[in-house]
Each structure stands twice: as structure tokens, then as C-alpha cells.
Amino acid sequence: MENNLFNLESYNDEDCSCGSLIFLQKGSGIPFEMKRIFYIYDVDLKQIRGEHAHYNSNQLLICIHGSCDITLDNGTNKTTYRLNSPTKALLQKPFIWGKMTNFTKGSILLCISDSLYDTDDYIRDYEKFLKLIDENKD
Ligand code: TYD
Numbered sequence: 001m002e003n004n005l006f007n008l009e010s011y012n013d014e015d016c017s018c019g020s021l022i023f024l025q026k027g028s029g030i031p032f033e034m035k036r037i038f039y040i041y042d043v044d045l046k047q048i049r050g051e052h053a054h055y056n057s058n059q060l061l062i063c064i065h066g067s068c069d070i071t072l073d074n075g076t077n078k079t080t081y082r083l084n085s086p087t088k089a090l091l092q093k094p095f096i097w098g099k100m101t102n103f104t105k106g107s108i109l110l111c112i113s114d115s116l117y118d119t120d121d122y123i124r125d126y127e128k129f130l131k132l133i134d135e136n137k138d
Contacts (some may be wrong), residue, residue, distance in 0.1 A: 004081075004090055005081055006089045007087055009029070011023075022087065034114060037111065039109060043100075045102070049099075058113070058114045059113050061098075061110070061112075062083070062112075066108065067107055069101045069102040071101070075095075075130050076133075
């Protein structure tokens with residue numbers, strides 16, 4: 001599967017210990033126009049989230065605190081990414097199944113989307129997902 005992991009530019013002043021800053025705005029850091037932000041937090045260690053794909057939406061996933069694993073699956077290949085830094089951003093494109101696991105205590109997963117919430121944009125059944133992928137193969 002293509003590499004969907006991006007490094008975000010972090011700004012820090014080496015002359016002080018005032019921390020780091022990352023900004024994301026239209027035309028910088030985000031490979032689409034953002035329309036919605038949501039975040040997932042307080043997830044128990046063994047819980048699994050996600051487990052769906054989208055018909056149209058792109059999502060950029062950033063674990064801004066703590067860490068979690070995201071497995072992206074295109075119906076043929078699966079790749080698991082460890083998001084353990086606010087500087088790492090993972091792009092989940094349409095027709096890619098995403099599964100979120102191994103949330104550490106206190107972790108916060110930020111999701112930036114290019115579309116407003118629409119329940120009809122979700123593919124929540126894995127067998128249906130595989131069928132759709134198969135039907136859309138050239
Ligand atoms: P859901 O997408 O089911 O989360 P997950 O699949 O990761 O468990 O979202 C949980 C609830 O929140 C569901 O009732 C829909 C609602 N929701 C919105 O209203 N707007 C949003 O942007 C999102 C992501 C969810």
C-alpha cells in the first residue's frame with residue numbers, strides 16, 4: 001500500500017524551553033480542504049474503534065497525545081501504523097478500511113475530515129467493503 005504517513009512541521013525555539021507548535025491550515029499540512037474536526041479520547045486499552053471505510057471522505061489522523069495503532073486496509077493489503085507523536089499524520093482515503101487499536105491511557109486521536117458528518121458515507125460492514133472493492137476493480 002502507498003505510504004500514507006506524513007511528517008508535520010513542528011516549530012520550536014531552541015533558545016527557550018517553551019515547547020513546540022504545529023499548525024495546520026488550508027494549503028499547509030493538510031492534503032485536502034478541511035470541513036470537520038473530531039477527536040477520540042478516554043478509550044480503554046483493549047477497545048477497538050473505527051472499523052469502517054468511507055465512500056467519499058478523506059481523513060487525516062493525528063494522535064496529539066499518547067499513542068495508538070491504526071491499521072489501514074485496501075481489501076488486499078493491511079498496514080499498521082503506530083501514531084506516537086503529534087508530528088505524525090496518517091491519511092485515510094475513501095474505500096480504505098480503518099481500525100484503531102492499542103490506545104494508551106490518556107491518548108487523544110484528532111481526526112480532520114474534508115466532509116461534514118454523513119452516516120450514509122460510512123461502510124460499516126467488512127464483507128460489504130470487500131465486495132465494493134471487488135466490484136470497482138478494473
Ligand atoms: P462513530 O462514527 O460511530 O464512532 P466509531 O465508529 O469510531 O465508534 O461516532 C459515534 C457517534 O457520534 C455516532 O452516533 C455518530 C456521532 N458523530 C457525529 O454526529 N458527528 C461526527 O462527526 C462523528 C465522527 C460522529
